[in-house]
Amino acid sequence: MSSDTHNDMHANETAPTYGVLAEFDDVNGVIAAARKVRDAGYRKWDCHTPFPIHGLDDAMGIRPTRLPWLTLGMGLAGVACALLLQWWTNAYDYKLNISGKPFFSLPANIPVTFELGVLFAAFTTFFAVLGLNRLPMLFHPLLTVSRFGRATNDKFFISIEAKDPKFNASATIALLQAAGAGHIETVMGPKPSATKFPGWLVIAASSVFAFGLIPLSLAAKARFSTSSKPRIHIVPDMDNQPKSRAQTANALFADGRASRLPVEGTIAMGDLQEDVAFYQGKQGDAWLKGFPAQLTISDALMDRGQQRFGVYCAPCHGVSGLSDGTVAQRAEKLAEGTWVAPTKVTEPHVIVQPEGQLFNTITHGIRNMPAYGAQIPPQDRWAIILYLRALQKSHETGVSDVPARALPQLN
Amino acid sequence: MIAQHTETPGSANDVHLGCAASKLRNVGALLAVIGIGVAAFVTLGAENGVRHFMHAYLLAFSYALSITLGALFFVLLHHLVRAGWSTTVRRIAELLTAAFPVLFILFLPILGSVMAGKPVLFPWADVQLMHDDHLLHKKIAYLNANFFAVRAAIYFGLWTLLAVYFRKKSIAQDAAPSAELSLSMQRVSAPGMIAFALTTTFAAFDFIMSLTPTWFSTIFGIYFFAGCLVSFFATAILLMVSLQASGRLTAYVTIERFHDLGKFLFAFTFFWGYIAFSQFMLIWYANIPEETEWFLHRLNHGWAYASLALLFGHFIIPFVGLMSRHAKRNRKVLTFWAGYMLLMHWLDLYWLVMPAYDAETPVFGAAELGSTIGFVGVLIACFAHAGRNVSLVAANDPMLSESLSLQNQ
Numbered sequence: 001m002s003s004d005t006h007n008d009m010h011a012n013e014t015a016p017t018y019g020v021l022a023e024f025d026d027v028n029g030v031i032a033a034a035r036k037v038r039d040a041g042y043r044k045w046d047c048h049t050p051f052p053i054h055g056l057d058d059a060m061g062i063r064p065t066r067l068p069w070l071t072l073g074m075g076l077a078g079v080a081c082a083l084l085l086q087w088w089t090n091a092y093d094y095k096l097n098i099s100g101k102p103f104f105s106l107p108a109n110i111p112v113t114f115e116l117g118v119l120f121a122a123f124t125t126f127f128a129v130l131g132l133n134r135l136p137m138l139f140h141p142l143l144t145v146s147r148f149g150r151a152t153n154d155k156f157f158i159s160i161e162a163k164d165p166k167f168n169a170s171a172t173i174a175l176l177q178a179a180g181a182g183h184i185e186t187v188m189g190p191k192p193s194a195t196k197f198p199g200w201l202v203i204a205a206s207s208v209f210a211f212g213l214i215p216l217s218l219a220a221k222a223r224f225s226t227s228s229k230p231r232i233h234i235v236p237d238m239d240n241q242p243k244s245r246a247q248t249a250n251a252l253f254a255d256g257r258a259s260r261l262p263v264e265g266t267i268a269m270g271d272l273q274e275d276v277a278f279y280q281g282k283q284g285d286a287w288l289k290g291f292p293a294q295l296t297i298s299d300a301l302m303d304r305g306q307q308r309f310g311v312y313c314a315p316c317h318g319v320s321g322l323s324d325g326t327v328a329q330r331a332e333k334l335a336e337g338t339w340v341a342p343t344k345v346t347e348p349h350v351i352v353q354p355e356g357q358l359f360n361t362i363t364h365g366i367r368n369m370p371a372y373g374a375q376i377p378p379q380d381r382w383a384i385i386l387y388l389r390a391l392q393k394s395h396e397t398g399v400s401d402v403p404a405r406a407l408p409q410l411n
Numbered sequence: 412m413i414a415q416h417t418e419t420p421g422s423a424n425d426v427h428l429g430c431a432a433s434k435l436r437n438v439g440a441l442l443a444v445i446g447i448g449v450a451a452f453v454t455l456g457a458e459n460g461v462r463h464f465m466h467a468y469l470l471a472f473s474y475a476l477s478i479t480l481g482a483l484f485f486v487l488l489h490h491l492v493r494a495g496w497s498t499t500v501r502r503i504a505e506l507l508t509a510a511f512p513v514l515f516i517l518f519l520p521i522l523g524s525v526m527a528g529k530p531v532l533f534p535w536a537d538v539q540l541m542h543d544d545h546l547l548h549k550k551i552a553y554l555n556a557n558f559f560a561v562r563a564a565i566y567f568g569l570w571t572l573l574a575v576y577f578r579k580k581s582i583a584q585d586a587a588p589s590a591e592l593s594l595s596m597q598r599v600s601a602p603g604m605i606a607f608a609l610t611t612t613f614a615a616f617d618f619i620m621s622l623t624p625t626w627f628s629t630i631f632g633i634y635f636f637a638g639c640l641v642s643f644f645a646t647a648i649l650l651m652v653s654l655q656a657s658g659r660l661t662a663y664v665t666i667e668r669f670h671d672l673g674k675f676l677f678a679f680t681f682f683w684g685y686i687a688f689s690q691f692m693l694i695w696y697a698n699i700p701e702e703t704e705w706f707l708h709r710l711n712h713g714w715a716y717a718s719l720a721l722l723f724g725h726f727i728i729p730f731v732g733l734m735s736r737h738a739k740r741n742r743k744v745l746t747f748w749a750g751y752m753l754l755m756h757w758l759d760l761y762w763l764v765m766p767a768y769d770a771e772t773p774v775f776g777a778a779e780l781g782s783t784i785g786f787v788g789v790l791i792a793c794f795a796h797a798g799r800n801v802s803l804v805a806a807n808d809p810m811l812s813e814s815l816s817l818q819n820q
Contacts, residue, residue, distance in 0.1 A: 054818040068736075099698065107695050110688060 018141035018189035019045075019161040020172055021148065022181035027053055030156035033179035034059040037158060040175055044164035048142075048151040070128045071121045078120025082113040100330065141189045159187070279378055281356030281363075288356030295382050305387030308380045312372060321345035321391045340368040345388055346395045358385050425659050426806065432799035439792025446785025447471075453777040463778055465532045466768035469521060471782035473619060473760050474642075475790050476514055477635065480611055481643025482507035483570060484636075486577050487607055490593075490600035495813035496671055499663045502805050503650055504643070505581055508574035509797030510790055515567040517789065521618075522563060525556045532767075535624040546625045546701065554624055562617055566610045573603050578797070581805055588807035611636055619760075622767035626705040630690045637683040642756040644676040648749035650794075652742060654803065663804045663815070666740055670819050673739030676752060680733060683759075684726035708770040709762065717762045717773055725755040736819075757783065 024030040027049075034047055038061040047056060090096060091104035101108065130136070142148050142159055151157050158181070160172050173184050233239065244250050244258035253260070273279035278292040291297060310319065318324040323342045331339040343350060350358075362381045363373035376384070393401070402410065428435065447468070454464035482504040489497050489504075521532060530537040535554040541547050547554075577596060584592045612632025620631045628634075648669065654660050694702045709718050729752060738744045765773060805811065 054816065072734075107692050110692065 015188040015191045017162045017169070018187040019159055019164075019167070020169070020176065021142060021145055021157055021159045021185050021187050022176040022179075023147060023150075023183040023185075024156040024158070024180065025182055027156065029180050030158065031056060031059045033158055033176065033181065036175065036179045037160065040166065042160055042164050042166050044161040044167075046159055048148070048157040048159065050152055050154060050156075065132070067125065067128055067132065071125045074124035075117045075121035078117040079113050081120070082116035083109060085116075086112060139190070141187050145185060145187055147183065147185070162189075277356075278382075281354075281359030283356065286356075287354040287360070289354045291355060291382060291386070295379075297386065301383050302386055302390065304380065305383035305385070305390075308376065308384050309387050309391075312376060313384065316342040316369075317345060321388070321395075342369065345391055351392055355382075355385050355389075358388065425661060426663070426802045426804050427659075428795060428798045428803065431657070432795045435795035436792045436799070439788045439790070439795060442788025443785045443792060444788075446781045446783070446788055448781075448785075450778045450781035450785065453781070462531045462768060463774070464782075465521070465524060466764055467778040467782045469532060469618070469622075470760055470764040470779060471786040472514070472517060472521065473764065474757055474783060475510065475786040476614075476618075477639040477756070477760070478642045478646050478790060479507055479510045479514060480570070480607075480636075481639035481641075481646075483511075483574055484607060484611075484640065485643060485647075487573070487600050487604045490577070490596045491604055493597060493810075495810045496668070496817050498808050498810040498814035499660075499804055500647060500651065500668055500672065501808075502581065502801075502803055503647055503654075505574075505578045506794050506797045506801075506803075507643075507646070507790070508570075508578065510793035511567060511571040511574050513789060513793050515571070517786075518563060518567065522560055525559055528556065533621055533624070535621060544625075550624065554621060559617060562613060566614045569606050569610050573599075573606065577603075581808075582801050584805060584807050585802050586807075588809075590809050593809055611639070619763050622764065623705055625701055628690055628694070628702070628705075630686060634683075634686045634690055637679060637686050638756050638759050640679040641676065641683055641752055644672055644679060645749040645752040645756070648672050648676065648745055649753070652746050652749075660803055665815075666742070667818050668814075669742060669745055670736070670739045673733065673745050673748075676749065677730075677733040677739070680726065680729050680752065684730065687721070687726070708766045712771045713773045714762070714766055714770075717758065721755070721759060721762055725752075725759055729755070 022033070024033060030047060030049065031053065034056065037045055038059065047060060049056070086109045087104050095103050097103075098108075147155070148157065158176065158179075160167060160176075162169075166172075169186065173186075176184050246259050248258045249256050250258035275292065275294065276282045277288050278294055281288050283289070295301070313321075314325055315327045316323070316325045318328065321344065323344045325342070328342055332341070359381055361369070362376065362384065363371060365371035372381070399407075399410075450467055450471075451464055454460040454467070457463070485497070485504040486501060486508065488494070489501050524531050525533060525536045528536055528538060530540070533554075535541055535547065535550070536556060538555075541551050541554065552558075576599060580592050580596050612635075615632045615635035619635065620626070620628065651660065651664050651669065651672070655664065691706065694706055708714060729748060732738060733748055738748065761773075761775075761779070765779075768774065
């Protein structure tokens with residue numbers, strides 16, 4: 001209601017002239033007319049056609065658009081941002097070693113760089129097209145002309161704005177007539193009061209904005225203050241359960257601890273390791289010499305040992321046991337100081353070690369070598385030792401040790 | 412607008428090669444004989460000469476094949492998408508595809524080396540090696556001489572068939588205008604495109620990738636295809652420019668068509684870079700020995716320079732150079748880039764083939780130059796021979812007027 005009275009107050013104000021609109025019947029007509037308008041020196045004018053016309057840009061004398069430069073510039077900015085982002089995150093702020101590759105490594109950075117370059121360029125193009133064309137445009141004075149609807153169907157139009165410095169109502173109309181326009185109409189712009197922003201909308205928008213600040217300010221307050229109350233639990237799921245957690249107190253038991261020890265003497269299934277020779281490599285207090293009695297020495301065990309050695313040992317000790325594994329080589333190259341070179345399996349002090357001691361070394365590790373007990377089952381540890389013995393022997397052997405059946409392969 | 416252009420512009424003699432056809436054919440044939448002859452003369456007899464000659468020969472053969480395949484793709488694509496703009500330049504591509512049967516004959520020395528069990532080119536031709544090598548013995552079912560010969564026959568058979576079909580129908584339209592001819596070519600183009608994709612991919616695997624039989628890259632076919640298109644569009648631009656310099660086609664091929672060809676040259680230059688990097692990055696990142704071997708040779712010794720030359724010369728520099736609309740609408744500038752990209756495409760194939768001959772040092776000399784000139788001569792001779800009595804433009808194609816009136820805004 002208030003807006004109605006608002007308009008009534010200005011009922012007698014005059015609408016300004018927007019410009020003139022000329023109608024043409026065909027493509028050739030509008031192109032010829034566009035050339036004439038262009039040559040007459042008009043700047044603020046446009047053509048409206050039902051479909052794109054090749055050559056119309058040229059006939060109108062439209063200057064090349066700045067859009068490609070915007071796209072190129074922002075595309076390059078995207079490339080720069082991507083490189084900076086990756087350098088900052090990977091090589092400066094939080095270094096992560098990914099399979100030994102350099103922290104800042106161009107080949108790995110290219111995909112993100114390419115995508116961000118394309119993203120910046122595409123967004124820029126999209127929004128620049130909207131901006132340069134002043135879109136979205138909710139109202140245009142030409143839409144008040146009923147004939148103008150045919151610009152989307154079968155007629156061609158040229159509109160010249162009154163804002164153009166060369167605009168002169170009678171002269172402009174005469175020019176369009178001379179150019180062959182079928183119908184010419186003067187178009188009125190909106191009344192000045194109609195272009196004002198409606199007051200009620202300002203109030204509504206400000207209110208929505210003010211209400212929108214409330215949750216934000218609550219969040220900001222919570223961020224910088226402390227509270228003894230539990231936080232708001234919106235989705236409880238199974239977060240709160242009536243059970244005892246580890247390392248907490250529980251009055252039910254005499255000692256007040258929630259965590260309970262197993263009954264004394266309990267052994268988990270499969271953990272009964274009575275055979276100290278097989279599970280610890282011991283014979284009484286001394287290291288076991290030779291292999292445990294329950295182990296069957298066979299070609300299959302030797303093959304298994306070779307294969308396990310290749311998986312667990314060769315990366316450091318080398319395939320031939322000469323401490324030239326790829327990890328050792330890489331560590332030598334990096335020369336980082338904390339590295340202790342792996343022992344050669346052919347060292348005399350290794351050769352004289354009883355099998356039980358070697359078993360213990362594999363199980364618990366030694367110096368820099370980690371414990372492999374958790375990874376390699378006892379049977380496989382013995383298989384590795386069996387292969388290790390063969391490896392040691394292979395370094396100081398002659399043809400006399402080669403079995404007759406394998407001799408032909410040597411030649 | 413369209414109605415203005417239905418009259419055929421120009422006179423009849425500016426769309427024919429005329430007496431220049433036989434002259435061109437003779438020059439091309441002479442280049443072929445001299446070029447390949449020189450290559451054979453300087454290599455055969457020297458130590459390792461047969462291997463050197465065969466690698467240089469394969470390089471030049473791939474160069475000619477890639478341009479011809481690019482032309483076939485262009486013809487197929489034109490009909491597949493019912494294109495209008497390319498009608499005035501399509502005949503040039505149709506004439507280029509006439510080289511397929513001749514290329515098949517020139518392929519016989521390569522096939523012969525494989526059939527004879529001589530690993531002068533492909534190490535897998537050595538049957539004993541295939542049985543002994545752990546990485547290779549499972550590939551025997553694919554990499555063997557007989558199957559290789561069958562595949563090559565299928566590739567060249569299909570290519571020749573497609574090339575002849577589209578050229579015959581298109582030329583028949585010159586004499587008797589008929590929309591039915593266009594429609595039948597459009598119908599064949601879709602299955603033709605599938606056949607093209609499969610044969611080109613596997614031909615790239617067979618002729619080039621299998622030079623290093625332990626190495627494999629599933630994207631290799633597309634990589635080769637990208638090079639085919641780059642070289643074809645560069646060739647088309649150079650052909651247009653030289654035909655127009657002799658006064659032919661001037662009324663048909665306007666700056667708008669050069670602009671369009673330039674856009675494709677630009678697009679496929681970028682496409683090549685995209686594919687080349689995709690191939691490199693996955694292998695580089697995964698760092699698996701049997702895959703990195705191939706790049707390791709190309710990133711060390713003298714080959715590192717060739718790799719860098721490709722990165723900058725085949726991708727970054729032409730990407731910037733061809734980006735602007737003005738570069739594509741200036742005949743002189745576009746001609747420069749077309750010639751430049753043809754050189755770069757040669758470098759690309761050189762980089763693919765020659766490390767198989769010498770992984771330590773890039774060799775370049777009369778063998779490489781001679782055989783390349785020879786195969787360019789073959790292309791010229793085939794083009795001239797196919798174009799001796801036909802119009803250089805598909806004059807009665809229903810899409811011609813559309814092609815003539817199209818403008819780039």
